[in-house]
Amino acid sequence: MSEFTLADLEKIVDARSKASPDESWTAKLVSAGQPKAAKKLGEEAIEAVMAAIADDRENLTYEAADLLYHLLVVLKVAGIPLHSVMAELERRTAQSGLTEKASRQSS
Numbered sequence: 001m002s003e004f005t006l007a008d009l010e011k012i013v014d015a016r017s018k019a020s021p022d023e024s025w026t027a028k029l030v031s032a033g034q035p036k037a038a039k040k041l042g043e044e045a046i047e048a049v050m051a052a053i054a055d056d057r058e059n060l061t062y063e064a065a066d067l068l069y070h071l072l073v074v075l076k077v078a079g080i081p082l083h084s085v086m087a088e089l090e091r092r093t094a095q096s097g098l099t100e101k102a103s104r105q106s107s
């Protein structure tokens, strides 16, 4: 099993965002700004959805990697560190998703 983590990839994205856009896809997206980076994230999300619906495990694995990478680029452009997202996910472990949904619907 790979020991490579999203935190490792976040460090790479941070480092490559400072490279020349001519030599780095990360730098190219970051320099293009959030509308371009977010659009790319949306495209990758749709491709992952299509692979999931097609029950194409190999392609879903590939598209999920694209999706996670492009999410990290969007977070980078937004100035949101991965640890903030992880903290929010950790906070949510306190209750089930269905309980949380029910609490919103009753308010």
Ligand SMILES: N=c1c2ncn([C@@H]3O[C@H](COP(=O)(O)OP(=O)(O)OP(=O)(O)O)[C@@H](O)[C@H]3O)c2ncn1[C@@H]1O[C@H](COP(=O)(O)O)[C@@H](O)[C@H]1O
Binding pocket: 012, 013, 016, 023, 024, 025, 026, 027, 065, 066, 069
């Ligand atoms: N994980 C990724 C990663 N996943 C996908 N991509 C790139 O995302 C781009 C978009 O892919 P698509 O084929 O979906 O889109 P496209 O048709 O080529 O693009 P469009 O012209 O249609 O917009 C491709 O250039 C992919 O190579 C990535 N580019 C970089 N990384 C990571 O970032 C590191 C630094 O990369 P650079 O920033 O390019 O140096 C790499 O070593 C990887 O660790």
